[in-house]
Amino acid sequence: MKAMNGAGRARPESGMELYAWLFMRVSGIVLLFLAVGHLLIMHVIHNVETIDYHFVAHRFMTPFWRTYDLVMLWLALLHGLNGARTLIEDYVGVRGWRVFSLASLYILGFIFLALGSLVILTFQPVGG
Amino acid sequence: MTIKPHQYLTYRGKAGMWAWILHRLTGVGVLVFLLAHILDTAAIGWGPAAYNRMIELYRMPVFRVGEVALAGAVLFHALNGVRIIILDFWPETMRAEKKLFAGVVTLFAVVYLPMAIYMLRFLAH
Numbered sequence: 001m002k003a004m005n006g007a008g009r010a011r012p013e014s015g016m017e018l019y020a021w022l023f024m025r026v027s028g029i030v031l032l033f034l035a036v037g038h039l040l041i042m043h044v045i046h047n048v049e050t051i052d053y054h055f056v057a058h059r060f061m062t063p064f065w066r067t068y069d070l071v072m073l074w075l076a077l078l079h080g081l082n083g084a085r086t087l088i089e090d091y092v093g094v095r096g097w098r099v100f101s102l103a104s105l106y107i108l109g110f111i112f113l114a115l116g117s118l119v120i121l122t123f124q125p126v127g128g
Numbered sequence: 129m130t131i132k133p134h135q136y137l138t139y140r141g142k143a144g145m146w147a148w149i150l151h152r153l154t155g156v157g158v159l160v161f162l163l164a165h166i167l168d169t170a171a172i173g174w175g176p177a178a179y180n181r182m183i184e185l186y187r188m189p190v191f192r193v194g195e196v197a198l199a200g201a202v203l204f205h206a207l208n209g210v211r212i213i214i215l216d217f218w219p220e221t222m223r224a225e226k227k228l229f230a231g232v233v234t235l236f237a238v239v240y241l242p243m244a245i246y247m248l249r250f251l252a253h
Contacts, residue, residue, distance in 0.1 A: 008212040025216065028209045039202055043195060044243060048186040049250070053176035073166070080159035087152065108163075116166040119173060126175050 009086065020082055027075045034072040057125035066120055073116045081109040143229040151208050154201035161198050189251075196247045203240055207232045 008025075012018045042051065059065045084105055092098040171182040185191065211228050214221055221228065 008216055011216065025213050028206075028213065032206045032210065035202055036206055039199055043199055044247060047247070048183055048192070048195070052183055053172065053179040056172055056179070076162055077166075080155070080162055083152075083155045084159060087156070112163055112166050115170055119166075119170050123172060 024079060024082060027079045031072070031075050031079060034068065035076060038068075038072060057123075060120075060123050060125070070117065070120045073120065074113070077109065077113055077116065081105060143226055147208055147211065147229055147232070150204060151212070154205040157201045158198065158205060192250060193248070196244050199243060199247065200236075200240055203243075204232075204236055207236055 009021065012021050046055070085102065088098060088101045088105065092101050168182045168186075172179045186195070211232050214228065215225065
């Protein structure tokens, strides 16, 4: 019997599920600062009217913002993928569909994590 | 115990149920945007023309309004996430569960309403 006194998913007893449960809470706190900070800077203080190639190229010249974006990408994507995994396990009842959904999620997740990291790490501004 | 269809219609959940549903819906919404955002940012590798053309899309009013919805989803998910952490790690706070949810809703309204109005100011001109 799992203790069901929290507001989120009941805390798993041990193993990978416990680490996943803890990861959601720890990454959530870090993302509270990173993602809300990103939201304020890129969507409230600045916005799509002022953001263009030049803006992003200038921003990526500082290692600080590249690191910020890379950490945020990894935490947000892993947090989101693990959330999606929970939803699939909760709502996809047929075993075959569940295995298929989870396999698709992991492949998609790997591709997006690799693509996002590649873009942040290898970007070189052109034309000075 | 199985739930009959008419019970879905008559069932009225408590605050915790709405918080739970909203947390899942906003989570899915933010994840879908994150995947789209990874793709649009990848356009920067093809140089200024490709990236600026991509950003031009986000300048369409429908995306500007969607952006305000995204901000709301991130904000609610973040605030309710704090509520979940408090209740999970300090179970005795379950006694004040309703107050915590009211706190999330109040804080959300106080931060989000001015933010949404500010973000939508482009509609005025």
